[in-house]
Amino acid sequence: MDGNLLFKAVQLYKNFPCEIWDESAYQFLELNKEERWCFACSGGADSIFGLLNIRALYQKCPERISVIHFNHKQRRHDSIDDQKYVEKVTRELGFTFYSKKMKSTTATSEGEMRQERMSFYDDIMKKTQARVLIQGHNSDDVAETFLWRISRGVGVEGLCSPRPIQKYKNYYIIRPFLSISKRDIKEALLEHDIPWREDSTNQSEKH
Numbered sequence: 001m002d003g004n005l006l007f008k009a010v011q012l013y014k015n016f017p018c019e020i021w022d023e024s025a026y027q028f029l030e031l032n033k034e035e036r037w038c039f040a041c042s043g044g045a046d047s048i049f050g051l052l053n054i055r056a057l058y059q060k061c062p063e064r065i066s067v068i069h070f071n072h073k074q075r076r077h078d079s080i081d082d083q084k085y086v087e088k089v090t091r092e093l094g095f096t097f098y099s100k101k102m103k104s105t106t107a108t109s110e111g112e113m114r115q116e117r118m119s120f121y122d123d124i125m126k127k128t129q130a131r132v133l134i135q136g137h138n139s140d141d142v143a144e145t146f147l148w149r150i151s152r153g154v155g156v157e158g159l160c161s162p163r164p165i166q167k168y169k170n171y172y173i174i175r176p177f178l179s180i181s182k183r184d185i186k187e188a189l190l191e192h193d194i195p196w197r198e199d200s201t202n203q204s205e206k207h
Contacts, residue, residue: 005092006055008192013056015188016049016180025164025176029132033058036130038066040121041090043082043197048089049185050136050177052194055093062094068124070117071101082197098124125171137162137175140182 018026039054041047051067058065067090071083083099090097100120102113125133141162166173177185189196 009052009056013053021176022164022178025174036064037132038130039134041067041086043086045186045196046138047136048196066096066128069099073102131171133173135175138182
């Protein structure tokens with residue numbers, strides 16, 4: 001990656017300051033900014049965007065933030081390259097990096113992959129003693145999740161996800177960027193010459 005990544009993060013944040021993040025999620029982060037956090041990063045546009053914005057806003061506390069990446073092993077060499085890219089970005093930003101590969105490459109459902117991914121998250125949250133797990137979901141994810149779940153006949157509670165603040169087991173999942181669209185995120189990364197990893201399985205109807 002060319003150029004100083006922290007400098008690019010700061011420039012990116014100037015275009016997307018905390019005032020336009022989801023207000024409840026941002027306020028939660030502010031109230032808990034002395035705690036240890038983890039950031040779940042796939043390497044995709046939204047998670048790279050979110051990670052850089054968090055780094056720009058909280059420049060004095062990179063040692064308290066860990067980046068966690070789960071390798072689903074669904075795309076062979078591409079999955080390996082995703083992991084390497086996230087680790088490279090993490091190191092450049094001064095964060096601690098944790099990763100894990102899925103046990104099998106023959107997962108039959110999105111639910112199976114999610115279960116193993118969340119188990120990994122639980123382990124790292126416990127290891128780092130973090131109470132906050134940040135995810136980079138954007139406004140498009142809200143609509144996509146709604147349509148996906150309504151087609152499966154879920155109840156009212158299920159239709160509300162993903163939420164800006166969600167209590168999960170003994171920690172909180174925070175999604176500060178639900179107010180920002182996927183299109184705006186990608187355009188901003190392109191403008192600042194910040195690459196991301198594109199997941200080809202998003203175009204597949206398998207899951």
